[in-house]
Amino acid sequence: MTAYLEYTDSVNYPNLKKGQLPFYCLTNLLKDDIPLHHHDFLELSFVMNGYGTETLNGITHELKPGSISFLLPHHIHEIHTNPQAPLQLFCCMFDISLIFESTTDADLGRILLQAGNQLPSYNDLNENEAREMNLLCSAIANEYHSSKIGKYSVIRSKVIEALVLYTRSYSTAILNQSNNQSANMKKLDWEIIQFVHTNYLNELTQDGLCKKFNVSPAYISRLFQKVLNIHFLDYLHLLRVRRATSLLLTTEMSVLDISVDSGFDSFRTFSRVFKEHTGMSPRVFRKTSSESVS
Structure with a gap:
């Protein structure tokens, strides 16, 4: 089904x-x-x-x-x-x-x-x-x-x-x-991270965050490095890939539909980022996971 x-x-x-x-x-x-x-x-x-x-x-x-x-x-x-x-x-x-x-x-x-x-x-x-x-x-x-x-x-x-x-x-x-x-965080810092968590499926850029919260690109970079030990774009990709892996494991949605549903603006970017995070393409990931539980 x-x-x-x-x-x-x-x-x-x-x-x-x-x-x-x-x-x-x-x-x-x-x-x-x-x-x-x-x-x-x-x-x-x-x-x-x-x-x-x-x-x-x-x-x-x-x-x-x-x-x-x-x-x-x-x-x-x-x-x-x-x-x-x-x-x-x-x-x-x-x-x-x-x-x-x-x-x-x-x-x-x-x-x-x-x-x-x-x-x-x-x-x-x-x-x-x-x-x-x-x-x-x-x-x-x-x-x-x-x-x-x-x-x-x-x-x-x-x-x-x-x-x-x-x-x-x-x-x-x-x-x-x-x-x-999560130690020693400012209220503004967590407002930014909270916003990313609730909007990562939408179009989201570092420049957009800077304008919304009136901070500099350097501020955003330092924030994500300090709190999560990762660059902003890498963290955004991590959230999207995590969602994509869940959809690959639990639905029969097409890989193309999953790339769109996970917030990626192009299938090429999705494939590249997914492989960087998992070591395999989305199709291979789905096939390998299915075989491991069959």
């Missing part, structure tokens, strides 16, 4: 009103699979009951009670549920600005932006962590469906608490690696 990538725009979810927190949550009992898709908001999901699998950016992992996943904008995923034990899944979907609204959350935000890279995108919570996350999910849902004064302030604080629990569930070694990448 051919898999096609679906796109979900965040504005289709909460139908936000002025002054409202860009946030949406729901608890689903999944009796059917969720097809391959991506969206322009962050998503935190937690398995309350049931079993299945999730393929996230081309990597498949088991879903069971206590499993938690965190997706950045445009991460690609699909879910397969077990008909004998359907997944009960709690999901929070929110704008990336939520984790940068307060300077006190800067360290957490910097770590979360590395999900799928230095920080894994999923984990299985232990018994105590899962119990705490269940309570947080219930509290978030109760506030979300209430009309109490200050509900969005409470929701934001509970979501931040849930994200902290998610990050703390990883080993100290993993968190130290993420922290080392």
